[in-house]
Amino acid sequence: MENMRNDLDAPKGAHLMGPHEEGSLNVITLLLTGRATPYLHNGVVYVGDEDHYAVPQFGILSRGAIGLLVWEGENEAMRSASRMPGSRLKTPATPVWVSCCCGHYGVLFNSNRELLRNYHAEKRFELHYYTCAGCYLSMTVDNRGQDEGGGDNGDQDGDRKRDDMVSTPLERLIHTKWMDAKITYHGALPASLNF
Numbered sequence: 067m068e069n070m071r072n073d074l075d076a077p078k079g080a081h082l083m084g085p086h087e088e089g090s091l092n093v094i095t096l097l098l099t100g101r102a103t104p105y106l107h108n109g110v111v112y113v114g115d116e117d118h119y120a121v122p123q124f125g126i127l128s129r130g131a132i133g134l135l136v137w138e139g140e141n142e143a144m145r146s147a148s149r150m151p152g153s154r155l156k157t158p159a160t161p162v163w164v165s166c167c168c169g170h171y172g173v174l175f176n177s178n179r180e181l182l183r184n185y186h187a188e189k190r191f192e193l194h195y196y197t198c199a200g201c202y203l204s205m206t207v208d209n210r211g212q213d214e215g216g217g218d219n220g221d222q223d224g225d226r227k228r229d230d231m232v233s234t235p236l237e238r239l240i241h242t243k244w245m246d247a248k249i250t251y252h253g254a255l256p257a258s259l260n261f
Contacts (some may be wrong), residue, residue, distance in 0.1 A: 073102040108152035133158035137239035172197040
């Protein structure tokens with residue numbers, strides 16, 4: 067318990083669970099890494115200013131078997147650097163990610179264990195998504211550029227702006243790992259996934 071209290075890096079009386087309905091990132095990092103750290107960045111970051119000593123914030127110290135992807139929505143206050151997963155969480159040993167999308171948890175995975183070990187395999191692949199509420203969604207993630215896929219090389223900036231306006235929170239979550247990916251859903255997007 068003392069180690070967990072140290073991992074939380076908070077004053078006496080800090081809680082492992084917050085008021086969140088489905089859980090907290092502290093519990094998720096405890097399950098994924100064995101440490102209940104509130105910081106999702108890679109390694110140790112020293113935070114301080116000219117008047118105070120730099121204080122270490124211990125983030126994710128090694129890459130794990132399962133990753134984490136987080137999209138907090140448009141809430142700028144929640145999107146601090148310490149709450150954005152680093153590459154150790156975004157690129158796990160297996161293609162399985164716990165996801166936190168606007169406070170709702172789920173799991174994303176691909177059945178090809180070699181997906182993250184081969185750059186070419188990440189150009190186009192299937193992803194499966196399950197939520198805690200039991201919803202399922204299958205999609206194709208296409209990372210091939212417009213010029214590689216034989217598509218139109220027209221006004222890409224205009225297309226990107228239109229995509230930002232119509233993208234779902236789930237797409238934005240996936241874009242935290244694969245920035246310019248085109249996502250195609252197989253079947254209709256369940257209404258329960260509109261966070």
